[in-house]
Amino acid sequence: MAKKSKxxxxxxxxxxxxxxxxxxxQQALAQxxxxxxxxxxxxxxxxxxxxxxxxxxxQAERLAIEKxxxxxxxxxQAEAQAQQQAQAARLAEQEAQMxLEQExMAAQxAEQQxxxxxxxxxxxxxxLAIEKxxxxxxxxxQAEAQVQQQAQAARLAEQEAQMxLEQExVxxxxxxxxxLEQExxxxxxxxxxxAEQExxxxxxxxxxxLEQExxxxxxxxxxxVEQExxxxxxxxxxxVEQExxxxxxxxxxxAEQQxxxxxxxxxxxLEQQxxxxxxxxxxxLEQExxxxxxxxxxxAEQExxxxxxxxxxLEQQxxxxxxxxxxxLEQExxxxxxxxxxxAEQExxxxxxxxxxLEQExxTAELAKExxxxxxxxxxxxxxxxx
Numbered sequence: 001m002a003k004k005s006k007x008x009x010x011x012x013x014x015x016x017x018x019x020x021x022x023x024x025x026q027q028a029l030a031q032x033x034x035x036x037x038x039x040x041x042x043x044x045x046x047x048x049x050x051x052x053x054x055x056x057x058x059q060a061e062r063l064a065i066e067k068x069x070x071x072x073x074x075x076x077q078a079e080a081q082a083q084q085q086a087q088a089a090r091l092a093e094q095e096a097q098m099x100l101e102q103e104x105m106a107a108q109x110a111e112q113q114x115x116x117x118x119x120x121x122x123x124x125x126x127x128l129a130i131e132k133x134x135x136x137x138x139x140x141x142q143a144e145a146q147v148q149q150q151a152q153a154a155r156l157a158e159q160e161a162q163m164x165l166e167q168e169x170v171x172x173x174x175x176x177x178x179x180l181e182q183e184x185x186x187x188x189x190x191x192x193x194x195a196e197q198e199x200x201x202x203x204x205x206x207x208x209x210l211e212q213e214x215x216x217x218x219x220x221x222x223x224x225v226e227q228e229x230x231x232x233x234x235x236x237x238x239x240v241e242q243e244x245x246x247x248x249x250x251x252x253x254x255a256e257q258q259x260x261x262x263x264x265x266x267x268x269x270l271e272q273q274x275x276x277x278x279x280x281x282x283x284x285l286e287q288e289x290x291x292x293x294x295x296x297x298x299x300a301e302q303e304x305x306x307x308x309x310x311x312x313x314l315e316q317q318x319x320x321x322x323x324x325x326x327x328x329l330e331q332e333x334x335x336x337x338x339x340x341x342x343x344a345e346q347e348x349x350x351x352x353x354x355x356x357x358l359e360q361e362x363x364t365a366e367l368a369k370e371x372x373x374x375x376x377x378x379x380x381x382x383x384x385x386x387x
Contacts, residue, residue: 026236029250036228036261040221040261043265043268055207057279072294079301080184084178095167098166105159108330116145141344144340144344155333195293199286217268228257231253
């Protein structure tokens with residue numbers, strides 16, 4: 001029986017079974033390698049899908065931020081235009097008030113001139129009716145009236161000069177406000193463009209970093225696959241030479257590869273968590289920066305509105321003070337003219353009284369002369385009768 005077995009082995013029957021077993025083992029190893037390759041490809045596909053989803057999310061967030069920045073810029077431009085329109089309306093209202101003030105003063109001047117003309121005509125008509133003594137008083141009053149008219153003309157010229165200076169000042173303030181507003185808008189636009197450039201540069205740097213990480217991961221994965229292939233070939237060579245040792249080494253290597261794959265999968269999961277955390281932190285910092293910029297812009301806008309309100313309040317106080325001063329001067333002038341008119345009237349009444357007194361004295365003297373004549377006439381008649 002032993003001779004038969006040896007003979008059968010010599011004919012090759014035993015070698016065929018051994019080759020079949022080796023072929024089965026090689027097929028099992030190939031299947032195992034194929035399963036590991038499919039698992040690696042699946043992991044790589046999942047990682048690429050995660051990277052694609054993260055990239056799409058970052059792109060969507062970037063577009064949302066750009067849209068928000070564009071809307072904020074449009075809102076700021078609309079607010080700046082509305083402020084310019086409001087300022088133009090205020091300036092137009094101030095110009096209308098100044099124009100009404102000019103018309104009122106012109107009407108007052110015309111009315112005053114008319115009253116002066118009527119008063120002078122009445123004085124002239126009244127003075128033509130009096131005697132020569134009142135002619136000197138009329139000349140004096142006319143001279144004083146001319147002096148008053150000259151003073152009034154000087155005051156009106158001074159008021160017109162002040163109003164012209166006020167108009168020039170308002171126009172200069174309007175031009176200065178428009179220039180400052182244009183500078184502010186240009187500065188805000190430049191700041192927005194600079195922030196946009198910085199954001200684009202940061203996104204590009206982040207994309208480059210992610211691309212480098214992806215290339216490094218692919219290279220590491222290729223090196224790992226190559227190492228597995230080399231290790232498998234070495235295991236296969238050792239298995240052919242020493243089946244038991246090769247099987248143990250293959251089992252150990254399979255366990256090691258599973259451990260490495262598990263560690264790599266865990267490392268990739270941790271890396272994805274880290275990237276997601278960094279992205280969330282970057283988004284939070286960006287939101288805080290945008291909120292801070294919006295708060296700063298709103299604070300600056302509130303300060304500018306308060307400053308404009310304060311300037312407008314001071315302007316109203318100045319106009320009110322000038323109007324009060326003009327009214328006070330006008331009241332003083334009217335009171336002075338009234339006092340002067342009353343004084344002239346008193347002088348006229350005194351002159352008329354003096355004229356009446358002189359007339360009474362003349363009449364009294366004439367009556368005395370007539371009485372004296374009448375008293376002498378009976379004496380003459382008696383003289384003639386006696387003789």
